[in-house]
Amino acid sequence: MTDLESRIDKAIGALDLEGKVRLLTGAALFTLHPEPGVELDEMVFSDGPTGVRGTQFAGGRITCLLPNATLLAQHWDTATAAEVGALLADEAAAQGVHVVLGPTINLHRTPLGGRLFEAFSEDPLLTGALAVAYVKGLQDKGVAATPKHYLANESEVDRTTMSSEVDERTLREVYLLPFEMAVAEANPWAIMASYNRINGITATEHAPLVEGVLKGEWGYDGLVMSDWFATTSTAASANAGLDLVMPGPVGPWGDQLVAAVRAGEVAESTVDEHVRRLLRLAGRVGALGAGGERSSDVLPPDSPQRREQLRLLAARGMTVLVNRGSVLPLAAEGKVVVIGRHATETIAQGGGSAQVRPPHVISVADGITSALGDRVSVVDGVEIRREPLSAAPGALRDPETGELGMRVTTRDAAGAVLESRHVESSEVVLGEGGWLDVAATVELSAEVALTEPGRLQIGVRGPGEWEFTAPGHHEKVRLHAPGGPGGGVLHPPTRTVDVHLEPGARLTAVTTAEESFRVVGLVTRKATKPAAAAISAAVHAAREADVAVVVVGLTQEQETEGEDKISLALPGDQDALVAAVAAAAPRTVVVVNAATPVLMPWLDQVDAVLWAGLPGQEAGAAVAAALTGEVEPAGRLVTTFPARDGDGPAWSTVPVHGELAYAEGTAVGYRGWRTEPLFWFGHGLGYTEWGYGDAALTTDGHIRSVRVEVTNTGDRAGREVVQVYWRPEGEPVRLIGWAGVDLEPGRTARVDVPCDGRVQRRWVDGAWQSLPLGGEVLVARGLGDIRVTLPVRADQS
Numbered sequence: 001m002t003d004l005e006s007r008i009d010k011a012i013g014a015l016d017l018e019g020k021v022r023l024l025t026g027a028a029l030f031t032l033h034p035e036p037g038v039e040l041d042e043m044v045f046s047d048g049p050t051g052v053r054g055t056q057f058a059g060g061r062i063t064c065l066l067p068n069a070t071l072l073a074q075h076w077d078t079a080t081a082a083e084v085g086a087l088l089a090d091e092a093a094a095q096g097v098h099v100v101l102g103p104t105i106n107l108h109r110t111p112l113g114g115r116l117f118e119a120f121s122e123d124p125l126l127t128g129a130l131a132v133a134y135v136k137g138l139q140d141k142g143v144a145a146t147p148k149h150y151l152a153n154e155s156e157v158d159r160t161t162m163s164s165e166v167d168e169r170t171l172r173e174v175y176l177l178p179f180e181m182a183v184a185e186a187n188p189w190a191i192m193a194s195y196n197r198i199n200g201i202t203a204t205e206h207a208p209l210v211e212g213v214l215k216g217e218w219g220y221d222g223l224v225m226s227d228w229f230a231t232t233s234t235a236a237s238a239n240a241g242l243d244l245v246m247p248g249p250v251g252p253w254g255d256q257l258v259a260a261v262r263a264g265e266v267a268e269s270t271v272d273e274h275v276r277r278l279l280r281l282a283g284r285v286g287a288l289g290a291g292g293e294r295s296s297d298v299l300p301p302d303s304p305q306r307r308e309q310l311r312l313l314a315a316r317g318m319t320v321l322v323n324r325g326s327v328l329p330l331a332a333e334g335k336v337v338v339i340g341r342h343a344t345e346t347i348a349q350g351g352g353s354a355q356v357r358p359p360h361v362i363s364v365a366d367g368i369t370s371a372l373g374d375r376v377s378v379v380d381g382v383e384i385r386r387e388p389l390s391a392a393p394g395a396l397r398d399p400e401t402g403e404l405g406m407r408v409t410t411r412d413a414a415g416a417v418l419e420s421r422h423v424e425s426s427e428v429v430l431g432e433g434g435w436l437d438v439a440a441t442v443e444l445s446a447e448v449a450l451t452e453p454g455r456l457q458i459g460v461r462g463p464g465e466w467e468f469t470a471p472g473h474h475e476k477v478r479l480h481a482p483g484g485p486g487g488g489v490l491h492p493p494t495r496t497v498d499v500h501l502e503p504g505a506r507l508t509a510v511t512t513a514e515e516s517f518r519v520v521g522l523v524t525r526k527a528t529k530p531a532a533a534a535i536s537a538a539v540h541a542a543r544e545a546d547v548a549v550v551v552v553g554l555t556q557e558q559e560t561e562g563e564d565k566i567s568l569a570l571p572g573d574q575d576a577l578v579a580a581v582a583a584a585a586p587r588t589v590v591v592v593n594a595a596t597p598v599l600m601p602w603l604d605q606v607d608a609v610l611w612a613g614l615p616g617q618e619a620g621a622a623v624a625a626a627l628t629g630e631v632e633p634a635g636r637l638v639t640t641f642p643a644r645d646g647d648g649p650a651w652s653t654v655p656v657h658g659e660l661a662y663a664e665g666t667a668v669g670y671r672g673w674r675t676e677p678l679f680w681f682g683h684g685l686g687y688t689e690w691g692y693g694d695a696a697l698t699t700d701g702h703i704r705s706v707r708v709e710v711t712n713t714g715d716r717a718g719r720e721v722v723q724v725y726w727r728p729e730g731e732p733v734r735l736i737g738w739a740g741v742d743l744e745p746g747r748t749a750r751v752d753v754p755c756d757g758r759v760q761r762r763w764v765d766g767a768w769q770s771l772p773l774g775g776e777v778l779v780a781r782g783l784g785d786i787r788v789t790l791p792v793r794a795d796q797s
């Protein structure tokens with residue numbers, strides 16, 4: 001027995017039942033109870049997929065905002081995933097965070113999924129390989145990773161109650177595979193159980209999946225925590241293998257679990273096992289008898305080195321979808337007009353619990369302007385949001401100090417001021433247990449930072465009882481958030497009016513205290529203008545330029561936790577904007593600022609499309625580097641893009657009678673496409689050309705590897721991702737391996753692509769079987785560009 005295990009034994013022996021049970025529910029939203037008696041420090045958790053936000057939902061510490069998961073996955077590179085894990089570990093250490101709640105390794109089952117931006121890909125092997133590297137990157141530096149959400153959590157509609165109906169074979173071969181790979185190769189110290197049900201049983205009570213597959217068959221020795229507020233039972237969840245209820249301090253375990261043990265419904269040894277796993281986690285992250293001191297000597301998020309790292313991570317994952325007449329990289333001369341609201345208000349991240357507070361976001365307009373100088377002009381585009389956000393940084397000033405931000409004043413029931421503080425942002429979160437939560441009312445006040453009088457949309461954001469006052473306007477209103485966990489933070493409602501304001505106009509909003517977790521903020525933005533006027537200004541500017549760069553995309557209204565899309569169409573009048581600009585400009589390049597597929601009805605009318613993802617804090621600098629070719633956008637798509645709404649093997653995310661049938665079975669994503677999509681999984685042009693030569697297979701019962709010669713036949717250095725697919729007889733085609741290669745122009749390399757046996761199995765009658773050799777192997781740049789086809793003989797050796 002190791003030192004850690006004997007220490008854990010002693011600790012368990014030293015605690016009484018109440019003491020043990022207390023540890024098994026969080027102490028707050030993102031912390032666990034310390035227990036000095038056994039030298040257990042407070043453990044701190046933080047959301048993680050795109051940056052380590054810390055323990056506050058909004059307005060917390062400023063941290064790195066990374067490119068989103070799909071943009072990182074588009075590198076198709078485990079070294080990149082490991083680099084990201086290591087970066088997150090540094091950010092965690094700087095904040096005293098022990099456990100990062102990521103990566104998200106659910107799959108892109110249907111393109112409507114609102115949360116796909118957090119998850120790597122539609123392919124289980126690619127997802128699993130990236131997860132392994134990411135987990136190792138974090139844990140090698142002593143910070144726990146938490147792959148989530150276990151299991152079959154691919155959509156958001158009714159996410160806490162819906163049942164994903166998935167046959168056993170599909171579960172094993174597709175949805176479990178990334179978790180299986182992560183457990184086998186990286187041993188994540190924690191895993192998060194999802195909100196949904198799987199075949200009728202809720203994930204936090206799913207004994208067959210948690211006790212059976214994860215802890216039993218795979219021998220997982222880490223901790224299984226619930227998703228936030230997901231646990232709804234006492235004995236059923238405790239007996240199913242769930243180890244920790246999050247968050248706390250209130251929850252269905254506590255006294256009820258003590259009573260359940262006393263009543264014989266839960267064995268005390270089961271409680272001990274949960275405590276053992278919790279203490280094991282503590283031991284692994286240095287929170288058990290370690291004295292609590294951790295290194296915080298890391299690069300600040302706005303340090304030149306970090307910024308360069310984040311810029312490259314974003315730019316290299318960007319993907320060239322179309323490039324007619326080599327309009328990209330942009331020519332060294334000529335007038336460039338940059339058009340679109342996404343150019344000026346670039347979307348750097350998706351919505352929900354993955355959100356972080358970055359030091360800055362470089363807009364695409366600023367990025368291109370600083371790269372190309374005075375040959376660039378910028379024109380705003382059409383509206384892209386239904387609802388406004390809280391005011392942008394710089395739009396409000398504290399009326400007392402004049403600093404950017406707002407003043408927050410708390411009062412008691414008699415109206416006496418308790419506290420008055422300056423905050424830098426335009427919104428705060430209530431219900432996190434801080435100074436804002438001991439008041440009867442919370443007042444937000446600010447002056448509008450205008451330089452000249454103007455027409456503005458102003459108002460309040462967040463659920464609750466409000467009294468809002470501005471010059472010439474006064475109203476009382478109650479706003480409601482949609483239900484579901486975190487609804488008041490994930491989807492805060494807004495109430496706005498359009499008014500004419502003078503510089504310095506004062507806004508005051510008072511909300512009455514209530515017990516709920518909610519965002520409250522002040523809204524100001526320019527009053528909306530008609531689409532026709534915006535399009536005509538863009539067309540006029542496009543005629544005068546040599547190249548128009550139109551930046552379009554999605555916002556957190558589509559790419560967010562807690563809600564799915566209903567269409568892949570770009571919101572608002574963006575399609576009309578692109579078509580009108582393409583008709584007017586000599587050449588048109590479209591930059592899409594979104595993580596997940598959108599429809600492109602204008603595709604034949606434009607010269608190039610750069611898929612830019614949600615690029616994080618250095619967004620515009622990365623887009624500029626990709627457009628100019630300073631960095632090759634060498635990404636390859638990680639999901640298949642439909643040409644029309646409804647196309648593809650799986651579409652709707654709306655459960656029927658509470659159930660969502662995964663009817664396509666194992667034929668997920670590109671595996672199940674019967675028609676030509678807009679772009680295949682694996683597609684991406686980069687900036688050079690590639691020739692494929694001789695190829696050969698090595699087999700040994702399985703396909704072990706494929707060796708192929710590739711030549712950079714273009715005139716620039718570039719990176720190719722050699723993809724190997726297998727189409728076994730009678731089974732869907734599947735990715736079995738890939739390898740990246742960087743080559744100078746004119747060079748040839750012999751590339752060995754290792755092929756993974758775990759996608760060469762099938763699950764039959766409760767056991768794995770090898771798929772028989774046969775069918776054909778395809779060496780391809782996505783299934784739309786197959787370069788070599790190799791028959792696989794059944795007797796091949």
Ligand code: BGC
Pocket residue numbers: 047101148227228353485486
């Ligand atoms: C999300 C998790 C997240 C948790 C904590 C939940 O709503 O589903 O992914 O880690 O909140 O913020």
